[in-house]
Amino acid sequence: MADQDTAHGTAHPPADNSTGRRLSTREAADRLGVKPETVYAYVSRGQLTSRREPGSRGSTFDAKEVGALARRGGRREPSASGGEFAVRTGITLIDRDHCYFRGVDTTELAANYSYEEVAEWLWTGEMRRGIRFAAPPDPLTSARRAVQALPAHAGPMDRLRVAVIASAAADPLRFDLSEDAVLNTARSLIPTLVDSLPQQAAEQHETTPLAPRLWSRLASAPADAASLRVLDAALVLLIDHDLAASTLAVRVAASARAHPYAIVSAGFGALDGTLHGAASGLAHRMLLEVLERGSAAAVVADHLRAGRRVPGLGHRLYRGEDPRARALFRLLEDVPLARPALQAARQVITTTARHAELHANVDLALAVLTVSAGMPAEAGETVFAIARTAGWIAHAIEEYDEPPLRMRPSGQYQGPRPPQPLP
Structure with a gap:
């Protein structure tokens, strides 16, 4: 499974063992899994070299060069499912209602x-038990000052967006895109984002694992061990999820060789909205309303009457229940304070099931x-946002190894045909 394209299940093309033979345009296109015109686009971008043989009417291509491009992930064509780009990646596979990171089930x-531990393993392939991420003093001080300057009504995502920019400004080495430098940035940026948020509960030491530190920024009451287990599991499960909108934005930025702070800013920008990162907020408000009114049926009916989707249900990549939701629900059963909200969520699921076969998602x-x-x-x-930052870094590292500026689709112009009169 680790050798397949995420979500599409397309195997990597085999290595080309031929030597010296030239490929026709059609043969090169077949090996790359693209259209012939895309082969010429690779030539124009400098990713392939072509040569016209004496007496030949068409261009020919070196078989080894074509094979190398195929192994690097040269394929970037609309998929058969409806015009989406298929970008070769070795990070996440979603298959048969399961999600895998580098071939390992995320649950x-x-x-x-x-x-x-999972973030470090995803980046490096090494599982380092007990690893802790710590925020360096200078970027953290810069981030905290920037966050404190925001108006009182600023939300957590406003603070995170400002914190990542302030952290970048404090790092003169941010333009070093070598893998070691990017990994060091990741290990310091994630805890800086967490520690720059205003404290709600008792202060957590910087050597404390990330989950308790994040909890102290989100809740005023201390957490028990079971609750922290849920939060830590949620962070792991949300690290990556194939080429979601924010991840695609990150890969486009990385393709243009933006530094790691900039690619995280690109991810935050695409994350903002109720169709992506903010979807859980809608589900949160819905559950509060169910608990207040004592009836999931009334709340679901209001959503349907208004023509709105019921939050927290359905996912385009899963036919059944989102495996991330299933894992978290299982852990939430061990949290006594979660029982009312858990019961409200189950009432929403069963009520909506009378009208449509929709399953719970991670939101x-x-x-x-x-x-x-x-x-x-x-x-x-x-x-x-905190969880997905690790996944964005993994995608950036992968994209930095690809030819630059490859993430540039061609526009299909639909305007008036030139020449047109001067307005």
Whole structure:
């Protein structure tokens, strides 16, 4: 599974063992899995070299060069499912209602390792038990000052967006895109983002794992061990999820060789919205309303009557229940304070099932956690953003190894044909 394209299940093209033979345009296109015109686009971008043989009417291509491009992930064509780009990646596979990081089931990773351990393994391939991420003093001071300058009504995502920019300004080496430098940036940026948020509960030492530190920024009440286990598992499960909108934005920025802070800023920009990172906030508010009114049926009916989707239900990549939601619901059963919100979520699921076969997704499970802990509605989006930062770094590292500026689709011009009169 680690050798397949995420979500599409397309195997990597085999290595080309031929020597000296030239390929026709059609043969090169077949090996790359693209259209012939795309082969010429690779030539124009400098990714392939072509040669016209004496007496030949068409261009020819070196078989080894074509094979190398195929192995690097040269394929970037609309998929058969409807015009989406298929970008070769070795990070996440979603297949048959399961999600895998580098071939390992994400629910098993969440059950056995911490967020920092999984992030480090995803970046380097090494599982370092007990690793802790710490924020360097200068970037953290810069980030905190910038966050404190925001108006009182600023939300957590406003603070994170400012914190990442301030951290970048404090790092003169941010333009070093070598893998070691990018990894060092990642290990310091993630805890800087967490520690720059205003404290709500008792202060946590910087050597404390990330989950308790994040909890103290989102909830005023201290967490028990079971609640922290849910939060840490949520962070692991949300690290990556194939080429979601924010991840695609990150890869485009990385393709243009933006530094790691800039690619995280690009991810934050695409994350903002109720169709992506903020979806758990809608589910949070819905569960509060169910608990207040004592009836999931009335709340679901209001959503349907208004023509709105019921938050926290359904996912385009899963036919059944989102495996991330299933794992979190299982852990939430061990949290006594979560029982009312958990019951409300199950009532929403069963009520909606009378009208449509929709299953719970991770946003609903995340909302159960944030409601039961007394966190604000934006807390789920904050958890999502912190978790996904590790996945964005993994994608950036992968994209930095690709030819630059490859993430540039061609526009299909639909305007008036030239020449047109001067307006």
